[in-house]
Amino acid sequence: MPSIAYVNGKFSPIEDAVVSVEDRGFQLGDGIYEVLRTYQGRLHAVEEHMRRLFRSLDAIGLKHAFTSAALEEIINDAVKRAGFTDSLVYLQITRGATKRAKVFPQAVPPTLVITVRKLELPTDAMRERGVAIMTADDIRWQRCDIKTVCLLPNVLASQRAAAAGCFEALFVEKDGTVNECASANVFIVASGVVVTPPLSTRILSGITREEVITLARKNGVPMEERRITLDDLLAADEVFLTGTTTEVLPVVKVNDRRIATGKPGPVTQRLHTLFRTLAD
Numbered sequence: 670m671p672s673i674a675y676v677n678g679k680f681s682p683i684e685d686a687v688v689s690v691e692d693r694g695f696q697l698g699d700g701i702y703e704v705l706r707t708y709q710g711r712l713h714a715v716e717e718h719m720r721r722l723f724r725s726l727d728a729i730g731l732k733h734a735f736t737s738a739a740l741e742e743i744i745n746d747a748v749k750r751a752g753f754t755d756s757l758v759y760l761q762i763t764r765g766a767t768k769r770a771k772v773f774p775q776a777v778p779p780t781l782v783i784t785v786r787k788l789e790l791p792t793d794a795m796r797e798r799g800v801a802i803m804t805a806d807d808i809r810w811q812r813c814d815i816k817t818v819c820l821l822p823n824v825l826a827s828q829r830a831a832a833a834g835c836f837e838a839l840f841v842e843k844d845g846t847v848n849e850c851a852s853a854n855v856f857i858v859a860s861g862v863v864v865t866p867p868l869s870t871r872i873l874s875g876i877t878r879e880e881v882i883t884l885a886r887k888n889g890v891p892m893e894e895r896r897i898t899l900d901d902l903l904a905a906d907e908v909f910l911t912g913t914t915t916e917v918l919p920v921v922k923v924n925d926r927r928i929a930t931g932k933p934g935p936v937t938q939r940l941h942t943l944f945r946t947l948a949d
């Protein structure tokens with residue numbers, strides 16, 4: 670079966686899968702999600718994704734009876750049914766379907782949706798030449814650490830970036846503090862030190878971000894988690910993004926300003942090679 674969906678216990682082709690018009694995810698954005706991928710059919714970092722999923726559920730007070738083992742079993746079943754070598758797994762849990770009201774409903778079961786599609790990755794040319802990104806005012810809410818389906822600011826920023834031919838939108842605070850991209854974390858390399866913004870409520874704790882930090886430390890690459898300003902980023906020797914599908918992706922242009930030589934740098938390339946060794 671190609672792209673498939675699982676909705677509250679039922680598998681179907683993705684086109685046939687439906688949720689109620691009263692679903693709180695659809696009406697209120699009252700839900701959370703995770704995105705995982707497989708390498709050669711095997712889920713990558715599934716424990717870390719499950720941990721973040723349960724943290725998001727707790728953070729929005731969504732009552733449920735899911736266990737990580739049960740969810741993993743369904744995901745693995747879905748991946749097997751779809752049968753792709755490399756799959757993109759989307760999992761969403763909302764506070765269920767009921768008459769629209771802002772307050773939490775009582776005794777309404779959550780809606781669980783899982784979809785599995787063929788994974789689409791950045792092209793070899795993007796990896797070899799690097800990508801351009803565009804800055805955007807960070808107008809998101811104050812809990813970007815929760816992986817919520819309320820993504821309108823990310824949608825609008827991503828659309829503006831795409832319209833300008835850019836791969837990603839980079840959220841920057843009014844005071845110049847760099848947070849993260851609409852779907853990825855950001856790193857710079859300055860004077861041989863790899864730097865990324867520290868965890869806070871302004872960024873998502875990316876699984877790939879954590880893997881890259883660990884890899885850098887294990888392999889003797891100087892690594893710091895500290896505030897980065899847009900000026901730091903524009904003056905950096907290298908800039909790269911991390912994410913489940915982006916892995917480690919070089920950035921060579923920000924708002925028409927070239928980063929260093931305008932070519933992917935050696936530290937980015939080394940970290941990507943180390944990451945692939947870990948993932949494959």
Ligand SMILES: Cc1ncc(COP(=O)(O)O)c(C=O)c1O
Nearest residue numbers: 852853854873875876877912913
């Ligand atoms: C806003 C945001 N930041 C960072 C990431 C990267 O997280 P991960 O490495 O867990 O995919 C994502 C992933 O989609 C994201 O949406």
